[in-house]
Amino acid sequence: MTVEITSHEELRELLGAPMPRAITKERTVLHERDRQWLAASPFCLIATAGSDGSCDVSPKGDPPGFAVVLDEATIAIPERPGNRRADGYRNILDNPHVGLLFMIPGRTDTLRINGRARLVREAAYFDDMVVKGHRPILAVEVAVEQIFYHCAKAFLRSELWRPETWQPEVMPPRPRLIKEVEAPAETLADLERRYGPAYLDTLYRG
Template sequence: MGAEGWESIESADELREVLGAPKPAALAKERRTLHELDRAWLAASPFCLIATSDADGNCDVSPKGDPPGFTLVLDDSTIAVPERPGNRRADGFHNILRNPHVGLIYFVPGRGDTLRVNGRARLVREAPFFDRMVVKGHRPSLAIVVEIEQIFHHCSKAFLRSELWRPESWNPQVVPSRARIAQALERQGEPIEELERYYGPAYAEGIYR
């Protein structure tokens, strides 16, 4: 891809020239420990995104979801996220083994603001608190334990611009179904009827197996 006509930003001074200085409140909101309002947010959140990178800077973002309150608060500066059955690629886990720095964003459906957590993670394969993370009979195979280094709430402008939570803006049929995407990209040659059955209503029945 050509870059003719582009004006790149190469320094922090150039970046500030474009964006301006952050407001004092935006800088002052960073904390290192959980407030009771953070705990309430985690108790209400059923979904988060976890960003990781390896030692060379190669990045990954992984979604994690469970019933509200799935992230367990261990103390004022430590949280734990359970792992559930998935595709077993474990890209983010391999990153954590090489570089413990992680970033998480917690969502509450219908809310534009989010809770952001940055910290250092480790993988735990067994601990007494796993008994508190059982869902539908499934005890997590491992957990990501995060020592919080930075936590703050983020504004809703991106959600307002995107109209993400406005049902009237939703159009899930605008792109092909998951079955058709799978057939085109990673499960080529498999009959579309079989893939539609696999990704159909029965798919949800096996998410904890």
């Protein structure tokens, strides 16, 4: 039998009250340690939601420090060439609320930033976002509304950073996966060429 939770009161009764520090750790401006974290982070996840409530989470990665700190309560994340679906960007145009999760490889804690985003197609700081000669064509500016560090339990439970637990071979290589799931009409040889060593050449050009 499935028993659904349908109210805030029921949820709180089940989980219990949060620890006081879980509430008081929230901040609205960047601490110097936050700036250091952002300078060291090469990867983040951006969560967005459309006006109809549909959600998206998009990974963003670049050399450490790719998220530029504009002031004590504003950061910017560059766009890089991708699949051009722009699901998250279209959501931001409809609903500016975003959630960010910044990671540092090997660290089991994370930095969370929630705020309001806007899309910017040109700004002076774009010059600080150039990587391998590529200047972004847009950036996501986020006005910080909440910032705090998240505990390590999820990463410890999953053993995410322990190489001895990694099993990338449990799934077929990407070319075979694409052929089976997305593009059965393409030949495996063509897909292997596309996603082989030459794929690295597409990281900073469309």
